[in-house]
Amino acid sequence: MKNIFKLRRLWLLAFAPAALLLTLMAAAHPDFAEWYATVIFPPLSLCINALTSLMPFSLAEVLIILLIFGALAYLIVYIIKLIKDKKNRAENGWRFIINPICAACVLYFAFTVSCGINYSRYPFAQTCGLDVRTSSKTELIALCNELADGVNTLRTEVKTDGNSVMKLNNENIYGTAKEAQTAYNKISADYPLLRAGYGEPKPVFGSRLMSYCNITGIFFPFTFEANVNIDVLDYSIPVTMCHELSHLRGYMREDEANFIGYLVCEKSDNADFQYSGDMLAFIYASNALYATDSNAANIVYSKLSDGVKRDLANNAAYWKQFEGPVASAANTVNDQYLKANRQEDGVKSYGRMVDLLLAEFRAKKEAR
Numbered sequence: 001m002k003n004i005f006k007l008r009r010l011w012l013l014a015f016a017p018a019a020l021l022l023t024l025m026a027a028a029h030p031d032f033a034e035w036y037a038t039v040i041f042p043p044l045s046l047c048i049n050a051l052t053s054l055m056p057f058s059l060a061e062v063l064i065i066l067l068i069f070g071a072l073a074y075l076i077v078y079i080i081k082l083i084k085d086k087k088n089r090a091e092n093g094w095r096f097i098i099n100p101i102c103a104a105c106v107l108y109f110a111f112t113v114s115c116g117i118n119y120s121r122y123p124f125a126q127t128c129g130l131d132v133r134t135s136s137k138t139e140l141i142a143l144c145n146e147l148a149d150g151v152n153t154l155r156t157e158v159k160t161d162g163n164s165v166m167k168l169n170n171e172n173i174y175g176t177a178k179e180a181q182t183a184y185n186k187i188s189a190d191y192p193l194l195r196a197g198y199g200e201p202k203p204v205f206g207s208r209l210m211s212y213c214n215i216t217g218i219f220f221p222f223t224f225e226a227n228v229n230i231d232v233l234d235y236s237i238p239v240t241m242c243h244e245l246s247h248l249r250g251y252m253r254e255d256e257a258n259f260i261g262y263l264v265c266e267k268s269d270n271a272d273f274q275y276s277g278d279m280l281a282f283i284y285a286s287n288a289l290y291a292t293d294s295n296a297a298n299i300v301y302s303k304l305s306d307g308v309k310r311d312l313a314n315n316a317a318y319w320k321q322f323e324g325p326v327a328s329a330a331n332t333v334n335d336q337y338l339k340a341n342r343q344e345d346g347v348k349s350y351g352r353m354v355d356l357l358l359a360e361f362r363a364k365k366e367a368r
Contacts, residue, residue, distance in 0.1 A: 012102040015109035022112050026120035033120035034127075037250045038193065041118065045248060046197055049224040053199025056174070058227050060220030061204055074099075107222070114221035115252050124256040127193055130359040137292055140354070143361045144289050144300045147282040154275040155307040158235075166235040166311050169272050173203045173230050173237075176272070180241035183268040184249075190267070194260065198248050199225075201241040207231035211322050216240045219247035233315045238276035239265050255352040258284070262357070279311070281357055288354045 026033040052059050078096040082089055125132045161167040170176050177200040185196040201217075202225050204210060210218075210229040217228045217240045226244035230237060243261035251257055258280065265277025290297035304312075 009102050010098070013105050016105040019105075019109040019112040019116070023116055023120075026117040030120055030122055033117050034122045037118050037121040041250050042195060044113070045224050045250070046195075049199050049248060052223045052225050058202040058204055058220075058225060059223045060202070060218075060225050060227055061206060063220075063223065111221055114224065115219070115247065115250075118250045118252045121250065123253075124251055124260065125356060125359060128191060130356060130363060132355050132359045135355070135358045137289075137296070139358055139361070140285065140289050140292065141296055141300070143358055144282070144285050144297070145303070146361065147278055147285055148300050148303050150278045151275065151282055151308050152303070152305045154271060154278060155305055155311075157271040158275050160307070163314075164307065164310060165233070165314050166275070166307070168234045168237065169270075174200070176238060177201050177203065177228075177241060179268070179270050179273060180238060180245060180264075183242065183264050183270065183273055184245055186269075187264050187267050191263075194246070194249055194264070198245065201226040201228045201244055203228055203230045211319075214319070214322065217244040219244050224248060233311065233318055235272075235276050235279055235311050236315065238268075238270070238273040239280045242273070242277070255356065258353040259356040259360075262353075263360070279308075281353075283312075284353050285357055 026036070078092065081092045082096070085092060123132075124130075155166070159167045159169050168176055170179065181198070181200045184194060184198065188194050188196040204227050207229040208231045210216070211231050215229060216232055216236065217226065219226055226241065226248050228237065228241050228244060232240070239261045241261075242264040243257045245264075246257040246260040251260055262277040262281045265273040265280075268274060268277075286297055286300060289300065301309075
């Protein structure tokens with residue numbers, strides 16, 4: 001039993017308090033978090049992303065699969081040891097417990113330096129000069145009407161499938177991923193913090209499984225990859241790609257990632273991306289209006305073209321098929337994850353995107 005304290009790997013436990021210290025420092029000092037996000041994080045993320053981008057597939061997806069099988073193999077090996085090696089049963093039992101704890105400490109530190117600190121950085125609105133403030137219902141209605149007009153116009157510029165549902169112009173998903181990279185490289189000229197030079201988002205082969213968990217995309221901090229569910233409706237894929245690529249650039253808050261994804265799509269030269277971004281913005285804005293004044297929201301909705309309504313209806317039907325305990329459990333996990341990373345409203349924090357949309361709406365009006 002004494003041998004367990006001589007394990008060289010025990011020093012790995014020190015990664016946990018180090019990660020906790022960095023997290024607390026970032027939470028208490030946003031200036032430190034912003035310094036880290038703009039000075040330390042870019043070269044770290046660019047270097048690792050450059051390496052993982054050499055692989056056309058999602059390395060994160062492969063690692064998750066290996067982790068599952070590895071955990072099962074680890075469990076089987078130690079069960080056999082505990083049964084056969086009765087003399088060292090206590091020591092093997094402690095090793096069985098300590099090894100995963102050491103691994104978890106290292107992963108916690110890796111998570112902290114790859115994205116955890118960035119949760120405490122300055123808000124995107126502050127660094128890009130948007131004036132976020134309390135808005136009137138009149139402003140919200142005006143925003144919804146403008147977005148409705150935008151999606152109606154853009155819907156006429158995109159392709160449709162045999163069911164008259166929006167279809168991506170580029171039939172190769174890797175071509176769409178390349179467009180997302182191009183869109184970010186373009187916007188970096190106006191928003192320097194949205195740096196150019198990162199790789200493309202990665203399509204996930206197990207996208208259907210992601211849908212069962214109500215996941216449209218995920219940033220994997222250990223490989224610095226933006227992973228995207230490609231089983232969903234085509235119109236939502238471009239903005240999801242841009243959303244995940246915003247995490248790769250150090251913006252971890254979901255409301256900001258949604259807004260940045262919309263912003264990148266809006267300024268893209270690709271109609272698919274413009275439509276995708278405006279659809280996301282319209283959904284969030286109209287949902288906020290519906291919660292405030294359902295009659296006003298219904299009036300705005302009635303102005304949508306048949307094509308836009310068809311896309312929205314098909315999207316609702318798609319997600320309805322995945323309703324159940326798995327989706328509910330995944331939402332609960334996501335909610336707790338957000339709260340653990342200082343997004344105290346949990347999944348409700350996604351709705352704060354509307355404040356950013358309204359701020360941009362006012363800025364555009366003033367510029368006219």
